[in-house]
Amino acid sequence: MLQIQNIKKQYKTGYLIQQALDNVSLSFRDSEFVSILGPSGSGKTTLLNIIGGLDQYDSGELMINGISTKKYRDKDWDSYRNHTVGFVFQSYNLIPHQSILANVELALTISGISRRERRQRAEQVLTQVGLGDQLHKRPNQMSGGQMQRVAIARALVNNPSILLADEPTGALDTATSLQIMELLREVSKERLVVMVTHNSELAERYSTRIVKLQDGRITDDSAPYTPEVGELPTPKYQSMGRV
Ligand code: ADP
Ligand code: MG
Numbered sequence: 001m002l003q004i005q006n007i008k009k010q011y012k013t014g015y016l017i018q019q020a021l022d023n024v025s026l027s028f029r030d031s032e033f034v035s036i037l038g039p040s041g042s043g044k045t046t047l048l049n050i051i052g053g054l055d056q057y058d059s060g061e062l063m064i065n066g067i068s069t070k071k072y073r074d075k076d077w078d079s080y081r082n083h084t085v086g087f088v089f090q091s092y093n094l095i096p097h098q099s100i101l102a103n104v105e106l107a108l109t110i111s112g113i114s115r116r117e118r119r120q121r122a123e124q125v126l127t128q129v130g131l132g133d134q135l136h137k138r139p140n141q142m143s144g145g146q147m148q149r150v151a152i153a154r155a156l157v158n159n160p161s162i163l164l165a166d167e168p169t170g171a172l173d174t175a176t177s178l179q180i181m182e183l184l185r186e187v188s189k190e191r192l193v194v195m196v197t198h199n200s201e202l203a204e205r206y207s208t209r210i211v212k213l214q215d216g217r218i219t220d221d222s223a224p225y226t227p228e229v230g231e232l233p234t235p236k237y238q239s240m241g242r243v
Pocket of ligand 2 (some may be wrong): 044
C-alpha cells in the first residue's frame with residue numbers, strides 16, 4: 001500500500017521559489033486506476049516523481065507497505081524503483097537502435113535468471129500488450145501507439161505492483177489514446193496505476209478515481225481512501241518489491 005502524508009516540495013531557481021506541492025496527502029488502494037488531473041504547472045509530474053522515488057520531497061511522509069521511507073537507504077530506494085514501480089513517459093524513452101525485444105529485456109532488473117528465461121519474460125509481456133508478432137522491429141519502425149505499448153511492456157516486465165504514467169497519451173491521436181487507455185485499464189485490474197493527464201475526458205472514461213491538483217494542492221478526490229489500521233500489513237508481508 002502506498003500513502004503520502006503532508007508532502008511539501010519547493011523548487012528554488014535563483015530568487016524564484018516555486019511551491020510545486022503544498023501539503024498533499026493521498027492513500028492509494030493496491031488495485032485502482034487513478035488519474036491525476038490538473039493544468040500545466042499544477043504539480044502533477046512532481047507528485048508522480050515523488051511517489052516513484054525519482055524525486056525527493058522537502059517534508060511530509062511517503063509510506064510504502066506501511067513503512068516510512070524515512071528509514072530507506074540508497075539500496076532500498078534502488079530496490080523500490082527497480083522492482084516495485086514501473087514508469088511510462090509521454091516520450092516513450094526507448095533505445096532507438098535496439099529491437100523492441102531487447103528494449104524490454106534490458107529493463108529486466110531481476111537477477112539470477114537465465115538468458116532464455118529473460119527472453120521468455122520479455123516475449124510474454126510484449127505479447128500481452130499486443131506486439132507478439134513485432135518482436136524484432138526497432139522503435140523507429142513503429143507508430144507512436146506501438147512505441148507506447150513497448151514502453152508499457154518495459155514497465156511491466158519486472159512485474160511491479162505500481163505503474164506510474166506521466167501523460168502517456170500526450171503525443172498520441174485520439175483513437176490510439178483510447179487503445180492505450182484500454183491497456184492501462186487492463187493493467188490496473190491487478191495493480192495500482194497512477195496516471196497524470198490533463199485530458200479530463202480520458203480520465204473520466206477510464207479511471208476509477210480522479211484526483212484534481214491545482215497550484216500544488218488537491219482540490220478534489222472522487223474516491224478517497226482511508227486504510228483501516230487493521231489493513232496495514234503484518235511484518236511477514238512487509239517485503240519490498242514483488243518478483
Ligand atoms: P505539471 O506536471 O502539473 O505540469 P510540474 O510538477 O512539472 O507540473 O511543476 C510544478 C511546478 O514546479 C511548476 O511551477 C514548475 O515550473 C516547477 N518545477 C518543476 N520542476 C522543476 C525544476 N526541476 N526546477 C524548478 N522548478 C520546477
Ligand atoms: Mg508534467
